[in-house]
Amino acid sequence: MLKPPAARAALANHYSPPSLSRDVTLWPLSSELDHPTADRRALRRLLRQRRGQLTAPERRNAEQALLRRLKRLPELLRARDIALYLPNDGEIDATRLCRWLQRRGARVYLPVLRPFAVNSLWFVRYDDHTPLVSNRFGIAEPDTRFGAHKGRRLPAWALDIVLMPLVGFDEAGARIGMGGGFYDRSFGFTRRAGPRPRLIGLAHHCQKVPALPVQAWDIPLDAIVSDREIVRPGRRHGNASS
Structure with a gap:
């Protein structure tokens, strides 16, 4: 799928052909990261630094x-309405999945900061013709005026899959985001009975730590996929690694 100019410029470094096959290096963990009650701001800072290296x-x-792992994920093989994200600040890039999804007849949506709402998201249809702008965080997203048309967006509950970026995750499937609470607020309804999407976090393996502090408002994920494994919360030692 061809990227609109704003997205192509922002993601240019992600689209060169692969040249090396060596393993990603894991840097020694700070003691701040090893402790389950570590300060979340310190965790974010250190994990973003690690990702940035x-x-x-x-x-x-x-x-x-x-991408190889995602293409074998049973939930994704069945999905028709999928939300993903344009990577920022070193987040792992899954945008090449778009062409594969479109060939299967699936529809792709991007998160947009919802106007006149506190830290919540819209999900707007994304294709070659979607106009992109930079939001207040400098992240590319569909133009609000484009997304304001109801036919171009989908309610969060109606999505099949949401692929979301993470700052960190642990072996139990806990996760930590950027701290704005956008996904937590937008998907708070998943704690109740009713239609809901499958929530899947994406991250580099170097963002994994032994344990993360969990807050009451953290929305649980159905799975976390990195370049090395698939973590399914509640399945101890049951991670898919292929």
Whole structure:
């Protein structure tokens, strides 16, 4: 799928052909990261630093490995309405999945900061003709005026799959995001009975830590996929690694 100019410029570094196959290096963990009650701001800072130290070849290799895992994910094979994200700040890039999804007849949506709402998201249809702008965080998203048309967006509950970026995750499937609470607020309804999408976090393997502090408002995920494994919360030692 061809990217609109704003997205192509923002993602240019993610689309070079892979050149190296060596493993991603895991840096020694700070003691701040090892403790389950570590300060979440410190965790975010250290994990973003770790993610930022990946080289361009390591990022490309991780992206390819992630896509291979996603294409074998049973939930994704059945899905028709999928939300993903345009990567920012070193987040692992899954946008090459768009062409594969479209060939299967699936529809792709992007998160948009919802106007006149506190830290919540719209999900707007994304294709070659979707106009993109930078939001207040400098992240590319569909133009609000484009997304304001109801026929171009889908309610969060009506999505089949939501692929969301993570700052960190642990072996139990806990996760930590950027701290704005956008996904937590937008998907708070998943705690209740009723239609809901499958929530799947994406991350580089180097963002994994032994344990993360969990807050009451953190929305649980159905799975976390990295370039090395698939973590399914509640399945101890039951991770898919292929």
